[in-house]
Amino acid sequence: MKKNLLITYSILLGCIAGAVAFVAPEVKMNGQAAASVTLPEHATTKAEFEKSKDIISSIPVLMDKAMRTNQQYKVLEGVVSIRLEERGEEERIDLTIKQPDQFYVRRTPNSNNPADYEEAINDGSTVHIKDHKGKISTSKPFSKHPSENFSDLNKKINPDYNGTYLPIGGVNEMLHPEMFIQGMLTRGVVTVQGEEQFLGRVTTVIVVDLKNGKLGDRVTFWFDNDTGIILKIVDSDGDRPIRTMAFESISFSEKPKPHAFQLK
Numbered sequence: 292m293k294k295n296l297l298i299t300y301s302i303l304l305g306c307i308a309g310a311v312a313f314v315a316p317e318v319k320m321n322g323q324a325a326a327s328v329t330l331p332e333h334a335t336t337k338a339e340f341e342k343s344k345d346i347i348s349s350i351p352v353l354m355d356k357a358m359r360t361n362q363q364y365k366v367l368e369g370v371v372s373i374r375l376e377e378r379g380e381e382e383r384i385d386l387t388i389k390q391p392d393q394f395y396v397r398r399t400p401n402s403n404n405p406a407d408y409e410e411a412i413n414d415g416s417t418v419h420i421k422d423h424k425g426k427i428s429t430s431k432p433f434s435k436h437p438s439e440n441f442s443d444l445n446k447k448i449n450p451d452y453n454g455t456y457l458p459i460g461g462v463n464e465m466l467h468p469e470m471f472i473q474g475m476l477t478r479g480v481v482t483v484q485g486e487e488q489f490l491g492r493v494t495t496v497i498v499v500d501l502k503n504g505k506l507g508d509r510v511t512f513w514f515d516n517d518t519g520i521i522l523k524i525v526d527s528d529g530d531r532p533i534r535t536m537a538f539e540s541i542s543f544s545e546k547p548k549p550h551a552f553q554l555k
Contacts, residue, residue, distance in 0.1 A: 350483060352495040356519030357468045361451050363518040365390055368548075369541035371462050372402065376532045384460040387551045392432065392454030395552050398461075411459050412552045420458055421554050432456070448472060465521040465536065468514065489513050489522050490541060507533045518543070 348354050356363060371384040383405075385397040397410040411420040418430045432454040450467045457463055464470060480500040487496050494513040501508050507528035515522050523537040 350495070350497070352514045352516055352519060353472055356516070357514055357521075358448075358472065358519070359451075360467060360469070360519045361390055361453055361455065363520075364543045366544045366547050367466075367520075367541065368544070370539040371460070371465065372535075372537055372539050373461065374535045376535060384462055386457065386460065386462070387547055388455050388466070389547050389552070390453070390455065393547075393552050394455050394457060396457045396460050397555070398459045409459055410554055411457065412554055413454050414552050415454070418458060419554060427554070430458070462536065465524065465538075468512075468519060468521045471512075471521075486516070487513065490538060492517065492522065492541075494522055507531075513537075 367386070367388045369386055371386070372381055373384070374381040381402045383399040383402040385395075385399075387395045392413060393415050394413045395410070396412075397408055399405055399408040401407065407423055409421060409423050411418060413419075413432045416432075418432045419427055420430070421427045433452045433456045434454075448469050450469050452463070452467060455466065457466070479502065482498040482500070484496040484498060487494050493516045495516055497512045497514065499510045499512075501510065504510065504526070506526035509527045509529065511523075511525045511527070512521050513523035514520070520541075522541065523535070525532050525536075526534040
């Protein structure tokens with residue numbers, strides 16, 4: 292159930308260290324709007340930039356969890372579907388992740404044809420990728436990224452992929468959403484809609500209305516309040532969904548299942 296609190300921000304950043312234009316937060320409770328302050332269209336002073344940074348920093352799930360998802364769990368198991376709504380096409384991603392350096396991921400491009408798939412593992416030292424024809428290639432995994440002060444939005448954020456960066460599947464942005472903090476979330480009108488239950492978990496729903504989106508003009512995110520992981524993303528043109536990426540199931544545990552990180 293959504294909380295009766297709607298916080299709307301209007302933020303436009305040409306780049307994170309460049310020109311900034313925004314409207315101060317407008318807070319609505321029970322339909323009553325508080326006063327808002329409109330700043331100059333091209334805000335370039337240090338003080339104005341700091342205020343825009345403060346707006347982003349005021350969303351707790353982003354700064355407290357989403358910037359540090361790798362630190363929020365030990366083992367994740369889940370299934371993600373990626374659906375192109377108009378075509379009705381759907382692919383499936385099965386994954387198991389063990390922090391900080393192991394994973395198994397299987398991508399099925401057409402969920403109606405489960406026999407055609409590719410898969411990859413990180414066994415803790417080497418990444419193995421098997422394509423749909425059975426050919427296997429290997430590479431070195433990402434090493435753990437040095438600890439950063441992610442609360443400083445003046446600096447470029449380098450996502451801490453560590454050994455859990457997935458070479459296939461296209462869902463890294465859901466597992467490592469810190470890449471959105473300086474990108475998608477700072478290029479449009481950001482609305483915190485409140486909290487919703489999704490897959491039995493409490494999420495914070497954030498909508499970003501874009502002027503120049505690649506897939507429509509609106510993106511909606513469901514951030515898991517406990518881990519910061521994005522459980523669902525919907526790209527839409529107004530209210531018309533174009534693409535939906537969503538966990539169909541997700542669970543967290545202390546230990547993976549036996550033989551979890553082996554190619555099938």
